[in-house]
Amino acid sequence: MAGYDDTPVEILDEAAAAEELTRLAALITRLNQAYHADDAPEVPDAEFDALRRRNEAIETRFPHLMRVDSPTLRVGAAPDGAFGKHRHLVPMLSLDNVFDEAEFEAFVTKAARFLGLDEARTAALAFVGEPKIDGLSISLTYEKGRFVRGTTRGDGTEGEDVTANLKTLRDLPLRLRGAAPDLIEIRGEVFLAKSDFLAINAAQAEAGQKEFANPRNAAAGSLRQLDPKITAKRPLSLFAYAAGFASAPVAASHWAYLEQLKEWGFTVNPLSARLAGKEEAEPFFERTARERATLAYDIDGVVYKIDDLSLQERLGFAGRAPRWAVAWKFPAEQAVTRLLDIEIQVGRTGALTPVARLEAVNVGGVLVTNATLHNADEIARKDVRIGDLVQLQRAGDVIPQILGVVPEPDRARGEPFVMPDHCPVCGATAERPPGEVVLRCTGGLTCPAQVVERLIHFVSRGAFDIDGLGDRSVREFHDAGLIAAPGDIFRLPAHEAEIAKREGWGATSARNLVKAIEARRTIPLPRFIYALGIRRIGESNAKLLARHYGSFTRWREQMLAAAVIGSEARQELGEITGVGATIAEEIVAFFAEPHNRATLDDLAIQLTIEDEVQETGGLLAGKTIVFTGSLLTMTRPEARATAERLGAKVTDSVSKRTGLVVLGADAGSKAKKAAELGVETVDEAGWRTLAGLPPA
Numbered sequence: 001m002a003g004y005d006d007t008p009v010e011i012l013d014e015a016a017a018a019e020e021l022t023r024l025a026a027l028i029t030r031l032n033q034a035y036h037a038d039d040a041p042e043v044p045d046a047e048f049d050a051l052r053r054r055n056e057a058i059e060t061r062f063p064h065l066m067r068v069d070s071p072t073l074r075v076g077a078a079p080d081g082a083f084g085k086h087r088h089l090v091p092m093l094s095l096d097n098v099f100d101e102a103e104f105e106a107f108v109t110k111a112a113r114f115l116g117l118d119e120a121r122t123a124a125l126a127f128v129g130e131p132k133i134d135g136l137s138i139s140l141t142y143e144k145g146r147f148v149r150g151t152t153r154g155d156g157t158e159g160e161d162v163t164a165n166l167k168t169l170r171d172l173p174l175r176l177r178g179a180a181p182d183l184i185e186i187r188g189e190v191f192l193a194k195s196d197f198l199a200i201n202a203a204q205a206e207a208g209q210k211e212f213a214n215p216r217n218a219a220a221g222s223l224r225q226l227d228p229k230i231t232a233k234r235p236l237s238l239f240a241y242a243a244g245f246a247s248a249p250v251a252a253s254h255w256a257y258l259e260q261l262k263e264w265g266f267t268v269n270p271l272s273a274r275l276a277g278k279e280e281a282e283p284f285f286e287r288t289a290r291e292r293a294t295l296a297y298d299i300d301g302v303v304y305k306i307d308d309l310s311l312q313e314r315l316g317f318a319g320r321a322p323r324w325a326v327a328w329k330f331p332a333e334q335a336v337t338r339l340l341d342i343e344i345q346v347g348r349t350g351a352l353t354p355v356a357r358l359e360a361v362n363v364g365g366v367l368v369t370n371a372t373l374h375n376a377d378e379i380a381r382k383d384v385r386i387g388d389l390v391q392l393q394r395a396g397d398v399i400p401q402i403l404g405v406v407p408e409p410d411r412a413r414g415e416p417f418v419m420p421d422h423c424p425v426c427g428a429t430a431e432r433p434p435g436e437v438v439l440r441c442t443g444g445l446t447c448p449a450q451v452v453e454r455l456i457h458f459v460s461r462g463a464f465d466i467d468g469l470g471d472r473s474v475r476e477f478h479d480a481g482l483i484a485a486p487g488d489i490f491r492l493p494a495h496e497a498e499i500a501k502r503e504g505w506g507a508t509s510a511r512n513l514v515k516a517i518e519a520r521r522t523i524p525l526p527r528f529i530y531a532l533g534i535r536r537i538g539e540s541n542a543k544l545l546a547r548h549y550g551s552f553t554r555w556r557e558q559m560l561a562a563a564v565i566g567s568e569a570r571q572e573l574g575e576i577t578g579v580g581a582t583i584a585e586e587i588v589a590f591f592a593e594p595h596n597r598a599t600l601d602d603l604a605i606q607l608t609i610e611d612e613v614q615e616t617g618g619l620l621a622g623k624t625i626v627f628t629g630s631l632l633t634m635t636r637p638e639a640r641a642t643a644e645r646l647g648a649k650v651t652d653s654v655s656k657r658t659g660l661v662v663l664g665a666d667a668g669s670k671a672k673k674a675a676e677l678g679v680e681t682v683d684e685a686g687w688r689t690l691a692g693l694p695p696a
């Protein structure tokens, strides 16, 4: 081919190499442009790859000759020490898993019930099946057809800006071909081929560096390189598979959307298939499972998506997963190994959890050395004893589990395991509250394990998410007397010099830590509430509370008032959908502890806790709605989800705080109560109008 000579790289002299790199830079840039932007690849992929490889080979031989416009780099500005954070326009959620046909059927039934579909229409539901790539998901933003930003999933709301690194991916179009909405987020999976993973590990080993556990970790590690030059050398691939935000509609079906993605220049997994009905799901699963071993990359199941995008929109999300898609996972990987010991871990709420220490074993590409044994009942049920040979399994990201004991008739076994009656860390009595399976340390905040676990939770991902403050550093600072309570974390910057002098730290790490802490002095209310580690308040309940109370001040004041049983504040707390009485009790108990109130006060003076802005854009922003009676044009769950999407709060009982009662057919006592309290009511047709839905 014209434009470069094919003198073997080994015999090029320096001058010839420099000349060749100049030519290759221009040529590869032009071919790239032709491939990505002009819809007209000038050479076959293999030839293009050969050119890139030649360019790289020359650079490897003469590293000092690497040009600033080297195609190996193909990057923008390098990030300065850490990745910036970026908020996704539409959150990036995860998928619920199913493991067999019955569970898949249940998923379909649930979706159909939500939509109120009869049997015939359920049978006619079309799906798209796609291999579930075991990589890491990313979001790509295009403005007027140009790639402007790429982010990792992060916590689903906010990810890390890895734009510069993503630009090194050949599968990523820098410009979309043809017309596209002005602003669009495209979702996909970045992954490494299995063979490239092996090659990278070989190189890591040779360089005396840590090897990656599996292709996914290697892909993540490669994408999160601070130096894009390193990313550029890792052959990452990308499959696009979904839409995030779009400023204008793109397609009516997911299948058509995938077609559009291809037209824009993305690679869509060629094994994706349109399935005319749910009975095609199982054969597609079997087919994909058979092909799994022959694929160049790892997959861990099949993702099924309801094809009709208007149905997807109606179905929306429940918690962190869509109601319109599900992952049907391949069976868990299993292995047999020896149980070396059972240790007791003390959690942040004092729960004592037995953890199995195992002889290291490879389970589906991951080295496993410990597994959870859940609780005493589980150990007894499975009769697991130290020294036994055990069967364990690992499915996806979850903590490995012990399934049971592998009998060894000729071996003498140890004694049955007995849970301690004292906390192994602080020595306080361990109690098992009536009706619970979990044994708890009663030491509270006098137990160092609980203190440390709470601190670890406080800085964890969904909470304050402080970079550089992982489990190990939290323990270290706690043991050194630098932090005892959450508020102390924000006093760590005053100890920067001291931290810099600690073993393994140094001035730069200490500086970065201080920066990371300072960056978190402002925190959204839901994260703040979640960070407190109140029992049963996970991320979604924290969000519910934040949405309901709006500001830290109001939340705090109301939670204190809710201590009085029968008070209006207590009633209001219980009415928040999803909260209920047990959770309300936990929150009230938390506020009843003086040291918890002291922690809150300490944090409040050091931090800016951002109000949870009500979704003012929503048609029903800030309204509290009660549905009663039977609705004819949509199911109750859909009505509730629609109202919430439009910014309303939905509660179950009518009170003077209720803003609107929607009366379905045969509405009874709630209609009466609304009339008594003078609360506004509408019928179903009126509700549809308010919600901006077409008349039925």
Ligand code: IVH
Residues within 6 Å of the ligand: 093, 094, 095, 130, 131, 132, 133, 134, 135, 136, 137, 189, 241, 242, 303, 322, 325, 327
């Ligand atoms: S769709 C809201 N499609 O699986 C639905 N996800 O367990 C968004 N994944 O975070 C995901 N292949 O990283 C979708 N064909 C595919 C996928 C896929 C792999 C990953 C993705 C997601 C995770 C959820």
